[in-house]
Amino acid sequence: MVISIKLNKILILLALIISSCSSQDKKDAADFFLKGNQALNQKNYAEALRLYDEAIAKNADFSDAYLNKGITLLKMGMPNDAYEILTEAIKIDPTLTQANLVRAESGLDLGRLREAKQDLQQIEKDYKDSARFFLVRGNLLGAEGNASLALADYDRSIQLQKLNVEAYVNRGAIYYGLKNLKSAKEDFQNALALNPAQPQALNNLGLIATKERNWKSALSYFDKVLSVTPDDAYSLNNKGYVLLQTGSPDQAKELIEKSLDKLPKNGYAFRNLGIYYQKAGQPEKAIEAFSKAIDIAEPVDMLFGLAGGAYFQQKNITAACKIWKQGIVLKDSIAIAESAKNCP
Known part of the structure; x- marks a missing residue:
């Protein structure tokens, strides 16, 4: 009997110690998480990733840390890793619908259209007033070749968020594909009014100028992209095309080959x-x-x-x-x- 009582006391003491450590670990995890969010907002992605990993090491069930790690990986151009981490976040907390939204974005980058569609269908009711949801679904519909429905979703996204640069750019791309250059140009110009350095808008306006054989204007747009990102594959190639048309073939070839090195x-x-x-x-x-x-x-x-x-x-x-x-x-x-x- 005495031995039994002593063992019970020891077990209770151990339980208290474990509970105390768990509480401290969760506090440490929360601290790492908040610091990670700050780094993410400052676009210091490598540091954000490190801090989210620290948070997860302290609390393996910290679904929000998995979510924000997935967002960080997506911004770092690592959609496959992002997809895996976001899947883990959803396993831990199936109600974390934002993880489904970001996983849909990752799925789109990976060409996993069916899975992206499933994610969006699952959360549609919860995102009736989300500009981001309609943007991502518009991207999916565009990838599926459904231009009219994609345009409607981009319209809704812009209605919900007037300063939606990405929606203007992507809607403009749909209009461009439909050969509605007037509407495409308006959207790209609206995007530049919000962000004068937006590379896709600059590049696409360069393409429109190219179609209009306004070579000087086209070169100006491509050069603006290349002044910030000298290895941008699309602007390198597009500038090369303009140079082919304007009598600088050797320089054109050099740019086109650089483009292919970057994007084979x-x-x-x-x-x-x-x-x-x-x-x-x-x-x-x-x-x-x-x-x-x-x-x-x-x-x-x-x-x-x-x-x-x-x-x-x-x-x-x-x-x-x-x-x-x-x-x-x-x-x-x-x-x-x-x-x-x-x-x-």
């Missing part, structure tokens, strides 16, 4: 490299570059028309007509014109 699967960059070789009288190399662009299997303006032209330059009429006919299906204006003129 860019169909537009391979198309532009093909244009360079075509202008240089090297149809074999042009065909090689055009073929790489076609293999990427993404829509690229004028690609099939130009590729057919390279075969035609080699007097390979059969191959030229074959590729032009492919271009007709894709509504490639050059392919349509050249096929009508040169093919039986």
Whole structure:
């Protein structure tokens, strides 16, 4: 009996000590979490990540720390890691709907459209007045090719948050894809009014200026991006295209190749490299570059028309007509014109 009583006292004492340590650990975790939030707000992502890890080490069930770690990883361009951490946050706390929203963003970056859609459907009722929700769902609808519904969600997002730079940029991109350049330009200009250095808005206005053959204006937009981010793959390539059109082929080639070093699967960059070789009288190399662009299997303006032209330059009429006919299906204006003129 005496031994039993002593053991009970020891067990009670141990329980009190464990409870005390647990309480201190949770306090320490909260301190790390708050410091992590401060670092995240200051865009010191590496430090934020370290602090959230410290918080999680102190409290393995700290769902908010997992959530904010996921947000940090997404901002660091690590969507796969973000997706895994956000999944852990949801396992710990299935009611943490913000984790579903951020995981949907990660899923979009990873091309996991079905999973992103499931996340958004699960939280839709809780986010009726969330500008971020409609932005992310608009992005999903755009990725699925549903332009009209995407535009409606971007409209709603902007209604809920007038200073929504990302929604203006993404809505403008939809308008650009629909060839509504007037509305696209207005959206990109609205984005720049809110953030004059917004790179996608600057780059896209450069593309519109390029379509309008306003070469000087186009170069100005691309240079503004490159002055801040010298290795921006899209602006490097787009500036290269303008230089091809304005008589600076060697400089253009250098920029296009830099773009491909940064982003190897860019169909537009391979198309532009093909244009360079075509202008240089090297149809074999042009065909090689055009073929790489076609293999990427993404829509690229004028690609099939130009590729057919390279075969035609080699007097390979059969191959030229074959590729032009492919271009007709894709509504490639050059392919349509050249096929009508040169093919039986």
